Amino acid sequence: MNVDDFNTPSNFIRNIIEEDLRTGKYGGLVHTRFPPEPNGYLHIGHAKSICLNFGIASDYNGLCNLRFDDTNPTKEEEEYVESIKEDIKWLGFDWGDRLYYASDYFDQLYEYAIQLIKAGKAYVDDLSAYEIREYRGTLTKPGKDSPYRNRSEEENLDLFNRMREGEFSDGSRVLRAKIDMASPNLNMRDPVMYRILHEKHNRTGDKWCIYPMYDFTHGQSDSIEGITHSICTLEFEDHRPLYDWFIKELDIYHPQQVEFARLNLSYTVMSKRKLLELVEEGYVSGWDDPRMPTISGLRRRGFTPRSIRNFCERIGLAKRDSMIDMALLEHCVREDLNKIAPRVMVVLRPLRVVIDNYPEGQVEELEAINNPEDPDMGTRKIPFSRVIYIEQDDFQEDPPKKFYRLAPGREVRLRYAYFIKCVDVVRDQKTGEVIELHCTYDPDTKGGSATDERRVKATLHWVSAEHSLDAEVRLYDYLLLKEDPMGEKDEADFKHLLNPNSLETLRSCHVEPGLRGAAPGSRYQFERQGYFCVDNIDSSDDLLVFNRTVSLRDTWARIQKAGKGKD
Ligand code: ATP
Ligand code: MG
Numbered sequence: 001m002n003v004d005d006f007n008t009p010s011n012f013i014r015n016i017i018e019e020d021l022r023t024g025k026y027g028g029l030v031h032t033r034f035p036p037e038p039n040g041y042l043h044i045g046h047a048k049s050i051c052l053n054f055g056i057a058s059d060y061n062g063l064c065n066l067r068f069d070d071t072n073p074t075k076e077e078e079e080y081v082e083s084i085k086e087d088i089k090w091l092g093f094d095w096g097d098r099l100y101y102a103s104d105y106f107d108q109l110y111e112y113a114i115q116l117i118k119a120g121k122a123y124v125d126d127l128s129a130y131e132i133r134e135y136r137g138t139l140t141k142p143g144k145d146s147p148y149r150n151r152s153e154e155e156n157l158d159l160f161n162r163m164r165e166g167e168f169s170d171g172s173r174v175l176r177a178k179i180d181m182a183s184p185n186l187n188m189r190d191p192v193m194y195r196i197l198h199e200k201h202n203r204t205g206d207k208w209c210i211y212p213m214y215d216f217t218h219g220q221s222d223s224i225e226g227i228t229h230s231i232c233t234l235e236f237e238d239h240r241p242l243y244d245w246f247i248k249e250l251d252i253y254h255p256q257q258v259e260f261a262r263l264n265l266s267y268t269v270m271s272k273r274k275l276l277e278l279v280e281e282g283y284v285s286g287w288d289d290p291r292m293p294t295i296s297g298l299r300r301r302g303f304t305p306r307s308i309r310n311f312c313e314r315i316g317l318a319k320r321d322s323m324i325d326m327a328l329l330e331h332c333v334r335e336d337l338n339k340i341a342p343r344v345m346v347v348l349r350p351l352r353v354v355i356d357n358y359p360e361g362q363v364e365e366l367e368a369i370n371n372p373e374d375p376d377m378g379t380r381k382i383p384f385s386r387v388i389y390i391e392q393d394d395f396q397e398d399p400p401k402k403f404y405r406l407a408p409g410r411e412v413r414l415r416y417a418y419f420i421k422c423v424d425v426v427r428d429q430k431t432g433e434v435i436e437l438h439c440t441y442d443p444d445t446k447g448g449s450a451t452d453e454r455r456v457k458a459t460l461h462w463v464s465a466e467h468s469l470d471a472e473v474r475l476y477d478y479l480l481l482k483e484d485p486m487g488e489k490d491e492a493d494f495k496h497l498l499n500p501n502s503l504e505t506l507r508s509c510h511v512e513p514g515l516r517g518a519a520p521g522s523r524y525q526f527e528r529q530g531y532f533c534v535d536n537i538d539s540s541d542d543l544l545v546f547n548r549t550v551s552l553r554d555t556w557a558r559i560q561k562a563g564k565g566k567d
Contacts, residue, residue: 011317013052013258017060017229020256026228030062033227034088034095035102035218037069038080038202040272041287041294042087044308044329045263051312052260053231054093065225066095070103071217073201081202083287087295092305098225102217103203105224109212110164112220112250113175113193117156121249122193123149124159125176132174135181136189143181143189163196166209170196177216179245187242191215219243222255230255233262234321261318266326267478268293269485269494283498288537290547291479291502301476302523302533302549304340307333323484330550337523337531337549342370342377345415345461346511346526346546348473350389352436352465355420358386363464366447368416371525382512384417387465389510391528394460395437397425404457406437413459415527419445461527468510471544473532475504511544518544528552 017030032053036046057064066088070076088095116122125148127135137143151159160175162168175194183189193216198209222230230243237259247254264270269278270293278284278292287294290301298308311332315324345368364384370377390406399407406412411421424438444451448459480497515524520536530551539545 012319013056013229013231013260013317014059016256016258017056020228021060025256029226029228030057030060031064031226031228032057032062032231033065033067033100033222033225035067035069035221035232036084037072037075038077038084039072039075040080040276041083041296043270043272043275043295044265044293044298044311045270047091047295047308048263048312048315049231049233050088050091050093051309052317054088055313056229056231062228063098064093064095065098065100065227067100067102067221067225069214069218069221070101070202071211071214073197073199073211076202078202083296087299090299090305091295091308100221100225101203102212102221103201105217105221106204106208106212108224109217109220112246112252113160113212113216114157115250116177116193116246117160117175118153119249120153121178122156122175123151123178124156124163125149125174125190126172129171132192136186137181139184139186145181146176146190149178149190160194163194163210164208166198168196170198172196175210177242177246179242185238185241187215187239188245191242215239215242216246219247219255219257220250220252222257223247223250223252226253227255230257232257232259234259234319235262259319261321263315264321264323264486265293265329266323266483267480267499268326269480274494277495281495283495290474291476293479300536301547302337302521302531303333304336304523307336310336326478333550334531334552337525339371339373341523341525341531343368343372343525343527344512344515345382345463346471346473346509346515346524346529346532347389347391347461347463347468348506348509348526348529349392350508350510351392351395351434353388353390353420353462354436354438355386355388355441356423356438357440360386362386363467366416380514382416382514383464383467384414385464385466388414388462389465389468390414390437390460390462394458395422395434397434405460406458411442411454411456413445413448413456414462415459416448417446417462418442418448419450419454419456461529463510463512465510467513469513469516469544471509471511471515471546472538473506473509473546473548474535475506475548477502477504509546511546515544517541523549525552 034050034053054064125146127146135144174192176190176192179188181189192213194210197211240257243257288296288300290297311329365381366384367379368382395406396403406422408422411419413419418441420439420441422437422439426436428435478499479502481499482497485494485497518534520534523533526532531549532546535545535547
């Protein structure tokens with residue numbers, strides 16, 4: 001599929017909203033929310049939800065809230081709250097003064113629970129978690145009523161109050177909704193509303209030792225905030241009847257839950273639990289490791305907010321789960337950086353070249369174009385001298401067919417400089433490895449073209465040895481070896497699928513001198529290599545460190561691959 005076919009400005013959720021606007025269902029209002037649980041950093045899947053919720057609000061003159069779904073005090077941390085806020089802002093969205101926490105509603109939710117108990121719609125159950133599961137039945141077998149299901153209102157109120165007072169131990173009792181133990185939808189078989197958990201909460205401290213479950217929290221929080229369209233991922237479709245039931249029984253304002261398919265991306269994992277495992281077990285350097293599909297990882301890798309927003313726009317919305325090719329995300333960042341990233345010359349794996357007939361001690365300042373896509377970005381001067389570095393793989397002593405770069409006796413162009421011709425090869429005496437080339441240059445080819453119309457077939461990037469700066473460059477590859485880890489039988493242990501070569505660190509790179517002092521996070525195209533950014537943590541004035549965001553497509557690698565395939 002052509003990637004541009006992904007452009008789908010309208011989608012089924014917009015159709016629902018437009019219909020609701022037309023019929024005046026919510027008085028012409030559109031109010032969405034993004035409801036992360038602060039138990040990990042955001043990933044690119046969340047970006048899809050963020051772009052959707054904030055995007056729809058802005059397109060229809062509505063509002064979008066940020067609400068932390070903080071009902072599980074055991075896994076939630078302030079660090080996550082802060083990172084989530086930072087990532088949303090970085091993506092370019094703003095919740096204004098509408099920052100909420102589900103825990104803000106704990107008092108109200110408690111009152112709602114009392115209301116349901118009084119209406120005979122909720123009861124305290126003494127069954128253990130194991131027994132509750134046993135009693136629930138299966139998809140083919142109806143459940144069984146708990147022996148505690150028909151407790152009196154007084155007894156339920158008393159027990160629920162004592163649960164709250166801290167009289168009972170964790171797991172000894174729960175509050176359940178009284179719905180239907182024979183419902184074909186397992187979510188409707190008297191779901192748990194409250195559990196006992198003697199655990200300090202990030203925001204409410206020791207105030208509570210009972211905590212509401214997600215299903216009893218989410219819809220009511222939407223209702224309290226006046227959300228019109230509660231957009232969530234497909235796995236909540238089966239929860240919608242429960243979402244609707246609580247709101248109907250409580251007789252409160254009723255938002256509409258709408259589901260869409262979550263984003264899955266090839267060659268990576270996308271659940272916070274798995275990402276946390278990678279962090280905790282040291283497979284990556286942190287949540288912001290540039291190999292991670294997290295927003296902070298992508299940011300450190302050099303992705304732009306716009307490229308991620310464009311990606312989310314292009315993948316569109318579906319009602320069925322699917323896998324998006326990582327190549328599309330890469331395409332989106334190349335497309336953006338192509339327009340904005342200045343070009344520079346950097347040699348990653350240096351091969352020393354001495355230009356024998358270039359005067360010793362002479363230095364010329366050559367003019368180079370900063371970005372051919374954008375003339376406004378101007379030009380710069382780069383120094384040229386007798387000893388330069390080129391890329392090791394731009395030379396082959398015994399060049400195969402279709403290898404047009406430097407070889408003994410062959411002439412090539414040095415970008416913005418001169419034609420050079422290889423006249424001699426110096427080898428390491430012990431290993432036989434080529435360690436230096438000797439070339440001659442043609443002074444009549446300054447700027448890169450010959451006066452006699454003589455042609456060369458390749459243009460190489462280079463840096464002046466004496467003037468270049470040392471740098472470390474980190475090359476990243478896919479996190480996983482397998483395109484679709486979910487297809488694995490043993491999906492629980494996805495770690496055997498980790499790509500052992502997902503990070504290659506090059507420590508003897510040479511960059512052109514103009515990059516001295518490059519600001520952390522700044523992005524460049526290294527000519528002929530790809531897009532890179534200055535690492536915002538490890539780079540310093542003493543040693544520049546770059547991360548490869550994405551490579552440029554390499555024709556030679558493709559030809560080689562095709563050739564290999566035929567053997
Ligand atoms: P994960 O399954 O990755 O751990 P989650 O669903 O538990 O994520 P939440 O913090 O609950 O994470 O998610 C906040 C919002 O982001 C929810 O509305 C959820 O539906 C949405 N979301 C999460 N993952 C994806 C995804 N892969 N694609 C689209 N939306 C997602
Ligand atoms: Mg969740």
